[in-house]
Amino acid sequence: MRQAGRSLPEYRALREKHSMLEIARTPELATEVSLQPVRRLGVDAAIVFADITLPLPGMGVPFELTEGVGPVIEHPVRTEADVAALRVLRPEEALPYVGETIRALRSNVPAGVDVIGFAAAPFTLASYMVEGRGSRDFARVKAMMLGAPDLWHRMMATVSASTIAYLRMQAEAGADALQLFDSWVGALGPRDYAEFVQPHTRAVFAALRGTAPLIHFGTGTATLLPLMRADGADVVSVDWRIGLGDAWSLLGPDLAIQGNLDPAALFGPWEAVRVRADEILADAAGRPGHIFNLGHGVLPGTSPDQLARLVAHVHEWRPRS
Ligand code: 1CP
Numbered sequence: 225m226r227q228a229g230r231s232l233p234e235y236r237a238l239r240e241k242h243s244m245l246e247i248a249r250t251p252e253l254a255t256e257v258s259l260q261p262v263r264r265l266g267v268d269a270a271i272v273f274a275d276i277t278l279p280l281p282g283m284g285v286p287f288e289l290t291e292g293v294g295p296v297i298e299h300p301v302r303t304e305a306d307v308a309a310l311r312v313l314r315p316e317e318a319l320p321y322v323g324e325t326i327r328a329l330r331s332n333v334p335a336g337v338d339v340i341g342f343a344a345a346p347f348t349l350a351s352y353m354v355e356g357r358g359s360r361d362f363a364r365v366k367a368m369m370l371g372a373p374d375l376w377h378r379m380m381a382t383v384s385a386s387t388i389a390y391l392r393m394q395a396e397a398g399a400d401a402l403q404l405f406d407s408w409v410g411a412l413g414p415r416d417y418a419e420f421v422q423p424h425t426r427a428v429f430a431a432l433r434g435t436a437p438l439i440h441f442g443t444g445t446a447t448l449l450p451l452m453r454a455d456g457a458d459v460v461s462v463d464w465r466i467g468l469g470d471a472w473s474l475l476g477p478d479l480a481i482q483g484n485l486d487p488a489a490l491f492g493p494w495e496a497v498r499v500r501a502d503e504i505l506a507d508a509a510g511r512p513g514h515i516f517n518l519g520h521g522v523l524p525g526t527s528p529d530q531l532a533r534l535v536a537h538v539h540e541w542r543p544r545s
Pocket of ligand 1: 359
């Protein structure tokens with residue numbers, strides 16, 4: 225459950241002493257934080273504590289994590305010269321600590337708990353590089369796609385090659401599954417997805433096939449699922465904007481689905497959370513391959529007790545006969 229850590233008091237206590245980047249870059253601390261949601265909530269997998277932006281400096285793009293904003297890049301990638309200056313990431317040199325954390329996690333998770341490695345999907349990482357920070361409209365990204373398509377594709381090729389190397393390192397370190405976060409891809413219509421993004425995402429999945437099960441996470445993707453179906457992931461993660469049954473009809477029976485409770489629903493009363501969770505579980509019942517999850521990250525301020533109750537409820541749930 226990505227960013228589950230940030231809602232836990234034990235994470236916030238550690239954050240009083242260390243910055244988020246310090247924690248991510250120190251395997252002992254990162255391992256501890258990755259294990260916190262497993263201990264407190266009883267989830268079935270630990271996601272390595274890192275951030276999608278960690279590979280950026282190793283590609284020649286320094287950034288800072290700014291409180292209340294997220295990743296901020298002082299010199300965004302926008303021109304021919306900016307793209308020419310990008311380097312393909314060498315993960316063992318640039319962020320060996322992520323591999324070390326995964327190795328430490330593997331030997332510290334309780335039996336039956338899996339370790340998930342992750343990276344940004346090419347579009348989502350490129351959108352931070354070009355916009356310089358999170359965006360609502362992705363105007364600069366779209367200006368580059370439409371105005372300088374060659375430049376866009378060259379940038380995406382470097383990003384994809386970096387992502388492949390980074391995820392290979394994580395698989396070699398022992399990650400049981402690899403998740404590609406395309407958090408902002410829902411900003412695109414199907415035409416632009418097919419032309420500007422899909423070839424690169426496909427290249428990443430094709431290169432990683434056989435290393436570990438592959439999860440393609442996105443939000444706002446209801447209209448993109450017929451395309452994403454053929455991108456090469458084993459599991460597609462959907463958010464609450466589409467019903468699970470509808471998502472399955474678009475993706476076909478061969479893909480597993482992850483999702484899709486609205487994280488904001490956790491602010492409602494437990495009874496309402498339970499009803500929604502049961503609807504998701506009933507929709508998935510009898511189909512092979514469902515990972516119960518939220519449709520996006522845990523929101524700050526979410527009650528850990530409500531989360532723990534949800535996890536226990538999902539574990540106890542049985543289909544009605
Ligand atoms: O449970 C965990 O904490 C797992 C570790 C983790 C993961 C999987 C973090 C730590 N970040 C991520 C992925 C991530 N980072 C995504 C993809 C998943 C998603 O959509 O939620 C994205 C888009 C980011 C970028 C990012 N990093 C943001 C969003 C900014 C925006 O543009 O809206 C923010 C706020 C961060 C900082 C961050 N990373 C992680 C945490 C716990 C935090 C919170 C801040 C902190 O503790 O200082």
